Amino acid sequence: MPVPSFPKVRLPLVALLAAACMAPPGQAPVHAAEVPADGDRALRRQLQELTTAPGGPPGAIAVLKRGSRTEVYRAGVAKTGTDRPIKTTDHMRIASTAKAYSGAVALQLVDRGKLRLNDTIGKVLPRLPRAWHRVTLRQLLNHTSGLPDFSADPKFLAAVTENPRRHFDSRRLLDFVADEPLVFRPGARYTYSNSDNIAVALMAEAVTGRPYEDLLAELVYRPLGLRSTSLPQGYRMPRPYMHGYDVTPPNPRTPPNPPNSPQDLSEVLSASGVWASGGIISTPKDMTAFIRGYAGGKLISDRTRHQQLNWVNGASEPAGPGKNKAGLAIFRYTTRCGVVYGHTGNFPGYTQLIAAAPDGKRSLTVSLTTQVNKSSNPELLKRLRTVEENLVCALLRKR
Structure with a gap:
């Protein structure tokens, strides 16, 4: 099947394809059939208002899951032009929440003595540039490494613009910035970089001699019962899936889409170009199971968890609810109602939040079918963070 051509435009960070499209059509009402009778109407209304906001998904x-009790809130549709609501078993691109999965792999290898948090790139990955050799696994996991971000490199962005479905050698993504020095001295400050988790996955492969995808299956998917989660190399989405869209205003210099039609980005980009930093595909159901186990410390020892929860100043991308602090492949979100641990992510067509109480017994998964961040739509991000904090409050309040 020939690869279709796309507008050749400049892409920001993780391969954002800023293709032209029209404003979204009117949204279907909230489908509340699976919401318990005592569900919070205000929360459902707030979620629906996100879908009708300018640039909304x-x-x-x-x-929301408390113990064995699950509440599902939804708004809009899984695919424009239909009335099908999003289901908890619909697949989606989980974006940078995939970084928590690479953290889960690395921290278990620390528990098993295969890696140490103070192991350096020079020790484990000596083929990488000598200028990076002092960077430690700990610094990669909490984004204080100083590695230049491959996804912001002009050569990488040009390659994605030319062919969004291009198949990259995922294990060579750091070659795009191999001639660049560190952005700052390792450990000196926090800067979110997609290069960090590529290096984490490469470290895991180096010390085990096994593909990262196999490590995910053994150390994450199987222990937590994740049956609909995968790390593909191509652009295809497993069926069924929630379609992800670009809903930015039209560009008058590009051919228009059908009137009032967002552009479907679900299968526009190859996952090989983000790999361990954001390429995983999963479902809300599996994401819920993951964050309950991961945030609750089920996968690692108490000793390693103590190191994981050593916080530094730094926010996830996009920022999560409340005040953000960064740990090792996990973030602490301090809201007006209490603390949850988790991760966020955004990718063309999708925005994600996964969070859980520190014991893992209460969890929250939020998924939108458009990309929302401080660059693309700061006003909508502000509204989203408010809704997320309200959802956290509903999750943590006593019943």
Whole structure:
């Protein structure tokens, strides 16, 4: 099948394809069939208001789980032009929440004595540039490494613009910035970089002699019962899936889409170009199971968890609810109602939040079908963070 051509435009960070499209059509009402009778109407209304806001997603879903009790809030549709609501079993691109999965792999290898948090790139990955050799696994996991971000490199962005479905050698993504020095001295400050988790996955492969995808299956998917989660190399989405869209205003210099039609980005980009930093595909149901186990410390020892929860100043991308602090492949979100641990992510067509109480017994998964961040739509991000904090409050309040 020939690869279709796309507008050749400049891409920001993780391969954002800023293709032209029209404003979204009117959204379907919230589908509340699976929401318990005592569900919070205000939360459902707030989620629906996100879908009708300027630049808002065609669809949104939030899954709150307390113990064995699950509440599902949803708005809009899984695919424009239909009335199908988003389901908890619909696949989606989980974006940078995938960084928590690479953290789960690395921290378990620390527990098993295969890696140490103070192991350096020079020791484990000596083929990488000598200028990076002092960077430690700890610094990669909490984004204080200073590694230049491959996804912001002009050569990488040009390659994605020319062919969004291009198949990259995922294990050579850091070659795009191999001639660049560190942005700052390792450990000196926090700067979110997609290069960090590529290096984490490469470290895991180096010390085990096994593909990162196999390590994910053994150390993450199987222990937590994740049956609909994968790390593909191509652009295809498993069925069924929630479609992800670009809903930015039209560009008058590009051919228009059908009237009032967002552009479907679901299968526009190859996952090989983000790999361990954001290429995983999953479902709200599996994401819920993951964050309950991961944030609750189920996968690692108490000793390693103590190191993981050593916080530094830094926010996830996009910022999560409340005040953000960064740990090792996890963030602490301090809201007006209490603390949750988790991760956020954004990718063309999708925005994600996964969070859980520190014991893992209460969890929240929020998924939108458009990309929302401080660059693309700061006003919508502000509204989203407010809704996320309200959802956290609903999650943590006593019943």
